[in-house]
Amino acid sequence: MKPPVFEYHRPESLDEALELLATLSDVKILAGGQSLMPMMNFRYVMPAHIIDINRIKELGEIHRVHDGVKFGAMARHDQAKKSEIILEHCPLIAAGMEHVAHAQIRNRGTIGGSLAHLDPSAEWPALLAVHDATLRVQSKSGERDVPILEWSQGFMTPNLVEDEMLTEITVAIWPEKHVYGFAELARRKGDFALAGAAVLLDFDGEVISRAALALLGVEVGPIRMIDAENLLVGEIPSDELFREAAEHVTVVAGIDDVHASASYRKKVASVMVRRALEQASHQHKSQALAA
Amino acid sequence: MTTMHEITLKVNGADYACEVEGRLTLADFLRHQINLTGTHLGCEHGVCGACTVLVNGKTARGCLMLAVQADEAEITTVEGLAVNGELNDLQQAFMEHHALQCGFCTPGMLMTLTELLEENPHPKEQDVREAISGNICRCTGYQGIVAAALAVAEQRDC
Numbered sequence: 001m002k003p004p005v006f007e008y009h010r011p012e013s014l015d016e017a018l019e020l021l022a023t024l025s026d027v028k029i030l031a032g033g034q035s036l037m038p039m040m041n042f043r044y045v046m047p048a049h050i051i052d053i054n055r056i057k058e059l060g061e062i063h064r065v066h067d068g069v070k071f072g073a074m075a076r077h078d079q080a081k082k083s084e085i086i087l088e089h090c091p092l093i094a095a096g097m098e099h100v101a102h103a104q105i106r107n108r109g110t111i112g113g114s115l116a117h118l119d120p121s122a123e124w125p126a127l128l129a130v131h132d133a134t135l136r137v138q139s140k141s142g143e144r145d146v147p148i149l150e151w152s153q154g155f156m157t158p159n160l161v162e163d164e165m166l167t168e169i170t171v172a173i174w175p176e177k178h179v180y181g182f183a184e185l186a187r188r189k190g191d192f193a194l195a196g197a198a199v200l201l202d203f204d205g206e207v208i209s210r211a212a213l214a215l216l217g218v219e220v221g222p223i224r225m226i227d228a229e230n231l232l233v234g235e236i237p238s239d240e241l242f243r244e245a246a247e248h249v250t251v252v253a254g255i256d257d258v259h260a261s262a263s264y265r266k267k268v269a270s271v272m273v274r275r276a277l278e279q280a281s282h283q284h285k286s287q288a289l290a291a
Numbered sequence: 292m293t294t295m296h297e298i299t300l301k302v303n304g305a306d307y308a309c310e311v312e313g314r315l316t317l318a319d320f321l322r323h324q325i326n327l328t329g330t331h332l333g334c335e336h337g338v339c340g341a342c343t344v345l346v347n348g349k350t351a352r353g354c355l356m357l358a359v360q361a362d363e364a365e366i367t368t369v370e371g372l373a374v375n376g377e378l379n380d381l382q383q384a385f386m387e388h389h390a391l392q393c394g395f396c397t398p399g400m401l402m403t404l405t406e407l408l409e410e411n412p413h414p415k416e417q418d419v420r421e422a423i424s425g426n427i428c429r430c431t432g433y434q435g436i437v438a439a440a441l442a443v444a445e446q447r448d449c
Contacts, residue, residue: 001335001336002314002316002319002335003314003316004314005293005312005313005314006313006314007293007294007313008294008296008313008314008357008359010359030357033355033356033357033360034337034352034355037316037336037337037354037355037356037357038336038337038355040314041316041335041336041354042336050313052357052359052360054360078349101425102340102424102425102426103350103403103406103407103422103425104340104343104350104351104352104403104425105337105352105355105425107346107349107350107351108351108352108355108356188424189421189424190424190425
């Protein structure tokens with residue numbers, strides 16, 4: 001239960017990190033270490049080199065940008081949970097962070113680490129999917145932007161090649177009065193979710209004018225439920241509408257593993273969709289009452 | 292021969308300058324290199340919480356951090372809680388409320404609750420239970436641990 005021998009590198013700048021990535025081979029980037037360290041302790045992963053990016057200040061910030069919010073890849077879960085920018089402009093993300101592991105893990109774990117590890121049950125990919133996030137990937141020779149829905153290339157396989165590194169994530173923000181919901185089922189709060197749902201809704205009076213709905217834990221990567229979103233738009237919330245939207249989960253294939261069968265995950269996901277929608281609708285009603 | 296790294300850090304207020312191998316975890320460094328064996332290692336993959344310490348005032352798993360990453364950091368371990376050799380109020384409450392039996396999880400529980408009470412001096416029972424959701428105890432059923440934390444919150448209020 002100890003990591004095997006590796007060479008440790010601690011760049012102080014992004015350029016230095018990208019230079020190391022371009023010259024070394026058999027490398028793993030160490031961000032918060034909350035997934036990589038267990039895998040090294042178990043010796044599932046035995047890289048020759050570790051590039052620790054914790055000292056690169058520019059990667060640790062959360063900024064408001066033109067029409068969105070930009071996260072440095074080293075922004076930690078706890079930082080996102082408490083950030084005023086997040087609470088004001090994308091409160092769904094702060095609410096989702098409540099479900100990410102336990103306090104000790106949230107203090108260290110990062111958005112970039114979660115995305116690079118890409119566990120199917122992770123909250124970040126679904127939260128970013130409803131916000132139409134764009135992921136910036138950089139290498140010494142250039143950079144490219146990857147839409148969140150093109151990030152997963154298979155089970156725990158992000159859209160990254162060897163000399164590349166995820167550096168920042170930009171999310172589009174919704175109108176000020178938008179509402180949100182997040183629900184997941186885990187055996188114990190903070191454990192890996194069996195399935196979950198994230199939702200954003202915007203209203204025009206009583207009518208849903210815009211909807212974004214994503215699932216986690218059901219497929220290898222985050223998925224947007226476009227048909228369910230189309231069904232919701234133009235309608236007034238009701239139990240029946242939400243049940244019908246939740247039914248759309250049945251079209252997903254679903255993953256089977258030791259924790260749950262695909263059919264069970266889908267059943268759970270459908271209930272989570274309904275709960276997330278109910279939370280959002282409840283928020284809208286409270287807003288209307290307060291106005 | 293692996294490369295050694297020089298680190299300087301503060302542990303429980305004392306300065307240390309040490310040489311460590313890159314792969315040495317913070318928890319192993321504390322236990323084996325500077326002989327602070329109060330920090331316990333259970334699962335060594337971030338699940339049990341026994342190795343929880345404070346890094347610059349915030350809890351972290353000692354098994355999921357490298358010692359070399361703690362260069363220039365301030366670490367507090369369970370040995371740093373007592374004041375002038377006397378148990379602090381939280382430790383005292385653990386004793387009074389039977390918050391431990393075998394004591395293996397206790398260092399991690401104490402460090403986790405130290406952070407909670409710092410961040411939220413008036414926790415509800417649910418907040419305490421949630422705070423320790425990342426720390427496993429197989430003896431107490433958690434009841435005494437929750438009672439101890441709530442008692443300390445109330446005492447500190449007076």
